[in-house]
Amino acid sequence: MITLNRDRVASTLPLVSVIIPAYNAEAFIEKTLKSVLSQTYQNLEVLVVDDGSQDRTPEIIQAIAQQDKRVVLLQQKNAGVAAARNLGIEKSQGEFIAPIDADDIWYPENIEKQVQCFLASDPSVGLVYSWSVDIDQDDVPTGIFRAAKIEGEVYVTLVGHNFIGNASASMIRRNCFDQIGGYNCQLKEQAAQGCEDWDIYLRIADVCQFRVVPDFLIGYRKIINSMSRDSTQMAKSHHLVMQAVRQRxxxxxxxxxxxxxxxxxxxxxxxxxxxxxxxxxxxxxxxxxxxxxxxxxxxxxxxxxxxxxxxxxxxxxxxxxVGVAENQSFKSKNIKNxxxxxxxxxxxxxxxxxxxxxxxxxxxxxxxxxxxxxxxxxxxxxxxxxx
Known part of the structure; x- marks a missing residue:
């Protein structure tokens, strides 16, 4: 394992471009950005793409950008998560691309450990992923987690199961996008958002190898109205992604x-x-x-x-x-527990x-x-x- 020398000048380390698509994300975008800007690895540019939000999302981002020049706000008409990520990648300059959704968080060493893994790997490695835990609206782990040590040529395994688990757990070598193109915007056009990350992972696995950082470094937020809860749309998204795999x-x-x-x-x-x-x-x-x-x-x-x-x-x-209402609150009920x-x-x-x-x-x-x-x-x- 390569150890990064934090006494080195930041510019001598690879630039990592963090890409955050944000749509009506005022509830959590500040927490997400705070987790990104608090990373132990500091040579970052953070491109937040406001996807036509109708709430205070752009104002919150702009206020943070005024305090930390690494943050850049991009804006577009609402076009979906894939188009937002593609715009961020297009405007970015980093050697590595690190996507994170606007309600998830990274624990402090995520980027550092993923960069370490890349620097210790063969150039054929195009994607590094970390383990993740589900968190609630208060950042408290729910007890559900994702952990795998699946590496190397992973394409067939990835068809059967998205072992990475979410869009915030990976870092991708920029040159991969030169080979495969960007995220699939057609899924939104077919009312089938939800598997854009699985689709991009599969296309990367078609041309690159994967490596893992076996540590819990991602907080994957689960709330009742999150996009990942729209199972019907996501099932259609999965069907279309697998159709493309069958053709290839x-x-x-x-x-x-x-x-x-x-x-x-x-x-x-x-x-x-x-x-x-x-x-x-x-x-x-x-x-x-x-x-x-x-x-x-x-x-x-x-x-x-x-x-x-x-x-x-x-x-x-x-x-x-008997006329007893069910408690529909999903907050953590007991601080001690x-x-x-x-x-x-x-x-x-x-x-x-x-x-x-x-x-x-x-x-x-x-x-x-x-x-x-x-x-x-x-x-x-x-x-x-x-x-």
Missing amino acids: HPEIPTALYGFSSSSLYIYFAHQSHYFKDHKTTLFWLGQAIKSDVVTPYLRLGFYLLALQSILGLVLQLVRAR RLTLDDIKRKESAIKIKVLVGDAFHYFIPKLSRNKKIKLNYETVEGSALN
């Missing part, structure tokens, strides 16, 4: 797409369950079975979600009968299990290709744009 790689077996859809729908079920939407939870569990008639039954969580949702519906009916980031890190057994499952998935899923070679393009990148 017809050698990938059909079964993997069913597994991919099923895994996504179970993820939707978990999100609905967290917000006590029991009917929607059961709906997505049903969709998971329709997509893949085998693997859902092999997941213990599938049965737990189904049982808990059925019991939840029964309790709702009982409350309705609130989790911290250290609490997540101490879940060593759960982390090891998640990593082992991911490793097994990364090993066995490519075997579904039945020895058909997945035709990737690493040679092209290695010989040109990434040198």
Whole structure:
């Protein structure tokens, strides 16, 4: 591991361009920017793209930009998250691109550790990702986390499962975009936003290798009205992204797409369950079975979600009968019981299990290709744009 010497002049270190698309983000944009500007790695430019906000988002950004010259406000008519990210990348100058959504946060060492990983890696590595924890509106971890040690040639594994998990967990070598283009704006045009990050990860995996920083450095915010909660639109987005994958790689077996859809729908079920939407939870569990008639039954969580949702519906009916309103507050109820980031890190057994499952998935899923070679393009990148 390369250790950055903080006594060196900042300009001798690679410039990292942080790209933040923001639409009506006044509730959290200040927290997001504070987490970016507080990074231990300081050679940053921070391009915030206001995507036609109708609230105080641009005013908040401009006030912060007056205090820290690394922050630049760009504005456009509302065109969607993909167009906003593309504008930020177009106007940026950094060797590395670090996207983060306008309601997420980074813990202080995220950028430093991702840059370290890049500097210690081969030029064929185009993307580095970190582990993330879900947080609520108060920045408190919910207990849900993403941890994987999947590295190298990851394309087939990534088709089956977005192990990176969100758009705020990656750093991307700028030259990758020269090879693959920008984020897909057509998804918004087809009312199918939600998988722009998965799509870009897949296209990068087609030409580059991945590396991981095995540390919890991302706070991925989950609130009831966040875009990631629009499961129906995201399901359509996933379908369109996988259609494009089929066209590029017809050698990938059909079964993997069913597994991919099923895994996504179970993820939707978990999100609905967290917000006590029991009917929607059961709906997505049903969709998971329709997509893949085998693997859902092999997941213990599938049965737990189904049982808990059925019991939840029964309790709702009982409350309705006796006239007792259900508490719909999702705030952390007891300060003494609130989790911290250290609490997540101490879940060593759960982390090891998640990593082992991911490793097994990364090993066995490519075997579904039945020895058909997945035709990737690493040679092209290695010989040109990434040198």
